[in-house]
Amino acid sequence: MLFHSKKSALGKTYEDGEIIIRQGEEADCMFVILEGKVEIIVDGESDDAFQLALLKEDEVFGELALFDDQPRIASARALGTVRVLSVDKKGFLQWIGEEPSFTLRILIKMAFRTRTLISEVVRLRKELRACQNKTES
Amino acid sequence: MELKNGSRIGIIGGGPAGSFSAIFLLDLARQVDLDIQVDIFEPRDFTLTGPRGCNMCGGVISESLVQKMASDGIHLPDEILIDTIEAYTLHSDISSVRIDDDREEMRIACIYRGGGPTGAETQTPLPKISFDGYLLELAKTKGARHIPERARGLEWDEGFPCIHWPEDNQQRYDLVVGGLGLNSPGLKMFDGLDFGYLPPKSTKAFISELYFGDEEVERLLGHSMHVFILNIPRVKFIAITPKGPYATLIILGDGIDQALVKQVYGAPEIKKCLPQGWEIPVQTCTCQPKINIGAPVNPFTNRVVMVGDCSSSRLYKDGIGAAYRLAKSLAYTAISHGVSEEDFQRFFMPTCRSLDWDNRLGHLLFFGDALLRPYSWIQEAIITVIRQEQSDPDSPRHLSSALWDTFTGSSSYRNIFRRSLHPVVLFNLVRVLLTNLARQLLHR
Numbered sequence A: 001m002l003f004h005s006k007k008s009a010l011g012k013t014y015e016d017g018e019i020i021i022r023q024g025e026e027a028d029c030m031f032v033i034l035e036g037k038v039e040i041i042v043d044g045e046s047d048d049a050f051q052l053a054l055l056k057e058d059e060v061f062g063e064l065a066l067f068d069d070q071p072r073i074a075s076a077r078a079l080g081t082v083r084v085l086s087v088d089k090k091g092f093l094q095w096i097g098e099e100p101s102f103t104l105r106i107l108i109k110m111a112f113r114t115r116t117l118i119s120e121v122v123r124l125r126k127e128l129r130a131c132q133n134k135t136e137s
Numbered sequence B: 001m002e003l004k005n006g007s008r009i010g011i012i013g014g015g016p017a018g019s020f021s022a023i024f025l026l027d028l029a030r031q032v033d034l035d036i037q038v039d040i041f042e043p044r045d046f047t048l049t050g051p052r053g054c055n056m057c058g059g060v061i062s063e064s065l066v067q068k069m070a071s072d073g074i075h076l077p078d079e080i081l082i083d084t085i086e087a088y089t090l091h092s093d094i095s096s097v098r099i100d101d102d103r104e105e106m107r108i109a110c111i112y113r114g115g116g117p118t119g120a121e122t123q124t125p126l127p128k129i130s131f132d133g134y135l136l137e138l139a140k141t142k143g144a145r146h147i148p149e150r151a152r153g154l155e156w157d158e159g160f161p162c163i164h165w166p167e168d169n170q171q172r173y174d175l176v177v178g179g180l181g182l183n184s185p186g187l188k189m190f191d192g193l194d195f196g197y198l199p200p201k202s203t204k205a206f207i208s209e210l211y212f213g214d215e216e217v218e219r220l221l222g223h224s225m226h227v228f229i230l231n232i233p234r235v236k237f238i239a240i241t242p243k244g245p246y247a248t249l250i251i252l253g254d255g256i257d258q259a260l261v262k263q264v265y266g267a268p269e270i271k272k273c274l275p276q277g278w279e280i281p282v283q284t285c286t287c288q289p290k291i292n293i294g295a296p297v298n299p300f301t302n303r304v305v306m307v308g309d310c311s312s313s314r315l316y317k318d319g320i321g322a323a324y325r326l327a328k329s330l331a332y333t334a335i336s337h338g339v340s341e342e343d344f345q346r347f348f349m350p351t352c353r354s355l356d357w358d359n360r361l362g363h364l365l366f367f368g369d370a371l372l373r374p375y376s377w378i379q380e381a382i383i384t385v386i387r388q389e390q391s392d393p394d395s396p397r398h399l400s401s402a403l404w405d406t407f408t409g410s411s412s413y414r415n416i417f418r419r420s421l422h423p424v425v426l427f428n429l430v431r432v433l434l435t436n437l438a439r440q441l442l443h444r
Helices: A089-098 A100-136 B016-031 B063-071 B131-141 B185-193 B214-220 B258-266 B319-336 B341-372 B376-391 B398-408 B413-420 B423-443
Strands: A012-014 A019-021 A029-042 A050-055 A075-088 B008-012 B037-041 B083-085 B087-092 B096-100 B108-110 B145-147 B153-157 B160-165 B169-172 B175-179 B202-204 B206-211 B224-229 B235-243 B246-253 B285-287 B290-292 B304-307
Touching: A019 A029, A029 A089, A029 B063, A075 A089, A075 B063, A089 A100, A089 B063, A100 B016, A100 B063, A100 B319, B008 B016, B008 B160, B008 B169, B016 B037, B016 B131, B016 B175, B016 B304, B016 B319, B037 B131, B063 B108, B063 B319, B083 B235, B087 B376, B087 B398, B096 B376, B096 B398, B108 B235, B131 B145, B153 B185, B160 B175, B175 B185, B175 B319, B185 B304, B214 B235, B214 B246, B235 B258, B235 B341, B246 B258, B304 B319, B319 B341, B341 B413, B376 B398, B376 B423, B398 B413, B398 B423
Parallel strands: B008 B037, B008 B175, B037 B145, B087 B224, B175 B304
Antiparallel strands: A012 A075, A019 A075, A029 A050, A029 A075, B083 B108, B087 B096, B153 B160, B160 B169, B202 B290, B206 B246, B206 B285, B224 B235, B235 B246
């Protein structure tokens, strides 16, 4: 094609099953999903691995790396062909210095995830309490 | 002087500065439950080819801007990407060196501001969406109203700016944003508001779209931007960018005229990037837009603010990135604080000042480059150091990354300056210079 060759696409492409980030790795960027689906998995290499989240186009992952110096807490794996764009931590911190409102969207996303996590913890506690009550009775 | 529910904002100019302003104003207003009306005055049809649909620009979206937009949820669709860049090739009078992206990822986009070069309408398939057209559509989906007319006049009406447009239309606004380029005739209109605004100092660039065909562009340029640091008087920077079947030639310098352009085309290093036997076509899509090389005077007053090239921008690079930054700062100021001169002075001006100060360092860098350029042995040493950095994966790439950021526009001149003067870079340069000198003496 004249104008729209396959190479004229931003980001990096991963094939089905390819690991994009690995749990425990050093982190220096976050990712924005441009195309496809990504599953976030915990303990990806052991038998008790489980899916923490399934993310689709426009969503971000690995954003904690932008704010702390801890290793990755989960792995990200491509589900089908996936195209992602990395956002460097170094640049991100510089942009926040230039324009604080730049963080707003990421913070909104993190707030949403915190909300979801709290709901999940509440649900699990309720389930646990129900189980305990059942055992006691 | 704050924006309230029902406040009206008029944006003159629907290029990136105007559209980014509308997008960020509407996004932030939604966050704080503020209901505002945004009108964008833009007469240009961005689907048209040639100057009628184009805002005259080299058409490269920097690595940092691609990342910033993606973080903000603005994902450039494949339909507007004419090409992507994975490397920069630096050509001097002596030799060349290629600097690759460390991440092996496409993060620099080549776009057209309008429907493509003159004559592109005869080719198929055409680029579907122009960059400016895409951003304007995005602003519309956020709730902005596009008025496809040229604003004809501006005046004060009881302390509010009022915009006039054809067929006796007029509207009073709570805030008017001048999102214009230096080439826009609309800039003159702001004289009518008499707030002491003076546009920044400018110079003329030369941009030409050269048709080589897909295969030749791929063969000669690949997915690399070719940057030339040649010893041609008055020329600061030459770049050739691949754009599908076209190559965009950009010349930055002082007093660019036909004789200088001819000299550039005739340079041996440039000829290597042109098809064999290729001659300058009689008719090409060529423009000589004004580009910002200074700081504006009084870019705001009560209820009026200037963004984009007519305000503070970045010297010789990433003008769209600067427009993005100013638009963000403007939206934050207007929505979170207010639209008085005092608010702009306190919250918007620091962004302008930061750009202006960084450009002063940029001028210093280009001045240093002009001083050193005639000395081919210095160019040779720079290229040798880059080659050594590129060939050794464990070597810290201080000079390569500084040059990468200079060409991509991804970093501030302050950062580039700091990295260029890194002790390791200076040590390596001196080491290579002395080695070359010793080799020459032995040879003699």
